[in-house]
Amino acid sequence: MDLPRHVIPKRLAKGATAFYYNVPTKYRALKCPVSNEPLGKDFAKMIDRAKTLNDQFDEWDQARKGLPVSGGAAMPKYGTVDWLFREYKISKAYLEKVAPRSRSDYEWAMDQICDIKTKSGDRIGGRLVKTISPRAADKLYDKFLEGTGKKKLKNTQRLRTGEKLIGLCRKAWRVVHRLFPAEFDKEVPNPWTGVTLKVRTKVEKPAVTRDEVYAFAWGAVDAGYPEAAATAVICFEWLQRPENVVAGHMKWSDYRAPSAPSIIRVVHHKTGTMAPHPLEEVMPDGLVQFYAEAEEILAKLPKLGIPMILRDLGKGKSKPWIYSSLNHVVARLRKKIDGVPAHFTLDACRHGGLTELEEAELTDGQGRALSTHKTQKAYEGYAKRTAKRMLSATRKRHAHRLAEAETAQEPDAIEAPAEAGISASAF
Numbered sequence: 001m002d003l004p005r006h007v008i009p010k011r012l013a014k015g016a017t018a019f020y021y022n023v024p025t026k027y028r029a030l031k032c033p034v035s036n037e038p039l040g041k042d043f044a045k046m047i048d049r050a051k052t053l054n055d056q057f058d059e060w061d062q063a064r065k066g067l068p069v070s071g072g073a074a075m076p077k078y079g080t081v082d083w084l085f086r087e088y089k090i091s092k093a094y095l096e097k098v099a100p101r102s103r104s105d106y107e108w109a110m111d112q113i114c115d116i117k118t119k120s121g122d123r124i125g126g127r128l129v130k131t132i133s134p135r136a137a138d139k140l141y142d143k144f145l146e147g148t149g150k151k152k153l154k155n156t157q158r159l160r161t162g163e164k165l166i167g168l169c170r171k172a173w174r175v176v177h178r179l180f181p182a183e184f185d186k187e188v189p190n191p192w193t194g195v196t197l198k199v200r201t202k203v204e205k206p207a208v209t210r211d212e213v214y215a216f217a218w219g220a221v222d223a224g225y226p227e228a229a230a231t232a233v234i235c236f237e238w239l240q241r242p243e244n245v246v247a248g249h250m251k252w253s254d255y256r257a258p259s260a261p262s263i264i265r266v267v268h269h270k271t272g273t274m275a276p277h278p279l280e281e282v283m284p285d286g287l288v289q290f291y292a293e294a295e296e297i298l299a300k301l302p303k304l305g306i307p308m309i310l311r312d313l314g315k316g317k318s319k320p321w322i323y324s325s326l327n328h329v330v331a332r333l334r335k336k337i338d339g340v341p342a343h344f345t346l347d348a349c350r351h352g353g354l355t356e357l358e359e360a361e362l363t364d365g366q367g368r369a370l371s372t373h374k375t376q377k378a379y380e381g382y383a384k385r386t387a388k389r390m391l392s393a394t395r396k397r398h399a400h401r402l403a404e405a406e407t408a409q410e411p412d413a414i415e416a417p418a419e420a421g422i423s424a425s426a427f
Contacts, residue, residue: 004050006057007039019046021053032060033180052090059083079183081132082125085110087179088172099270101243109168112161116143129173130185137191141166145198159200166195206343207352210236210401216330216344217297219337226300227309227321228329234266234308235349236356237294238277242346244269246323248307255298255308264291278394290398357397 003009008022019039023032034057039046063078076082088094089106098106114125124132124140132140144165145157170192177189185191208216213236220229231245240250247269254265256279266275280289289295304310304318311321327346334344 004047005054007046007050012041016041019043019050021050023057027057027061030064031182032057033182034060035179056087056090077126079128079130080125081127081129082114082123084129084176084183085114085125085172087176091175091179093171093175101247106168109165112144113140113165113169116140129176129183132191133185134188134191134194137169137195141195141197157198159198163197163200166192166197170195205351206345206348207355208236208341208344208348209352210356212340212344213349213352214293214297215339216334216337219340220333221297221300223333223336225329225333226297226302227311228326228333229297230301231309231326231346232330232349233294233297235346236353237291238264238266238275239350239353240266240268241270242350243323245346246309246321246326248309248320250308251306252303252308253306281395288398290394356400357393359400 003019006021006023008020009017010020012018018041021037021039023034023036034053037049037053039049059078076086089110094106114123116124118124118127141162144162145159170190173184173190173192177184181189213232217229217233220226220232231242234240234245234250235242244250244267249267249269254267256262256264260276262278262280263276264279266277267273268275277291279291279295280287282288298308301308302312304312307320309321309326310318312318330344330346334340334342
């Protein structure tokens with residue numbers, strides 16, 4: 001069996017073969033920064049990872065010998081900012097901690113940083129990491145605040161973007177410095193630590209009400225978009241993130257399954273949690289349905305496959321919706337449906353559901369049992385989401401909803417005039 005350079009096989013106790021990347025001792029004595037690493041038992045994954053590690057080794061070896069290191073986007077010059085971000089992207093800190101759905105945002109942010117031009121006209125990405133001093137970091141932060149690209153940001157600053165880019169630089173510098181300390185300034189290895197950020201006013205997320213959600217949902221059903229209707233209702237009632245709903249994480253098998261006929265299971269892909277929301281409860285005076293109108297909307301949804309939200313292509317074919325496409329549909333529909341505000345979005349539906357939890361005066365534990373937020377900060381500490389707590393929280397939210405509806409139907413009270421000679425305060 002032909003193996004990549006520096007890869008050795010080892011027979012495990014149970015008979016399986018595992019692979020390890022092992023840098024020869026003579027290079028270790030020369031302070032080779034590429035670490036030994038277990039590569040697992042999967043041959044294909046081992047080949048891929050070994051190639052990455054050998055590329056790193058070759059770069060270091062060529063730089064050590066004073067030979068030119070091949071440049072370009074695929075192989076940036078060793079020791080540069082471009083190189084640093086490439087090393088960060090193949091590190092465990094990135095591959096294991098950054099979710100795949102977030103990586104395109106990280107790529108965009110890295111490009112924003114590396115493509116900034118210096119006064120001499122060269123890219124920051126081509127500069128050596130050692131040359132980025134704390135003063136340079138402060139100046140780059142000012143550049144981060146400036147708008148780039150087609151969107152005009154006249155007299156405005158990208159404060160949130162600036163925060164994100166500084167945070168990314170701080171993280172990438174810390175991760176790569178640990179692996180390649182010789183490529184960094186010994187006195188100030190991380191120039192991004194301590195950069196003073198401008199204070200920004202955090203924009204409050206818009207929230208929509210129950211009436212607005214269902215006005216939109218029924219309007220969307222009438223317009224022939226039951227997928228948009230169901231997504232809005234799922235985000236509001238069961239608090240699933242809209243991108244997770246559209247990505248197919250809400251499945252028909254999670255709704256009134258034979259093993260749990262009175263439950264809808266909501267998987268929160270971002271946090272890896274699952275919330276079993278009770279749909280009904282048998283009471284002495286009959287069956288109480290907690291989400292009757294929501295289930296009416298779901299009944300309008302055609303079953304096109306395993307995920308609930310699929311786009312009907314006709315002739316028995318379907319495909320997943322693209323999140324941005326469904327958002328465009330929502331934006332068009334909200335302009336045509338009465339009772340739907342201009343700030344109506346799928347994200348505002350989820351935020352509206354969270355707001356309703358607060359208005360129902362649920363405890364932090366009850367609210368987080370429904371929303372699956374892990375911290376009190378995220379849901380204004382981690383509470384165990386037991387079935388008892390889920391049911392208690394759902395009851396309380398349902399009772400709040402009934403009370404609100406009853407109050408809305410009551411006529412305004414008319415104060416009776418006080419009898420002559422008797423003041424109202426006497427009572």
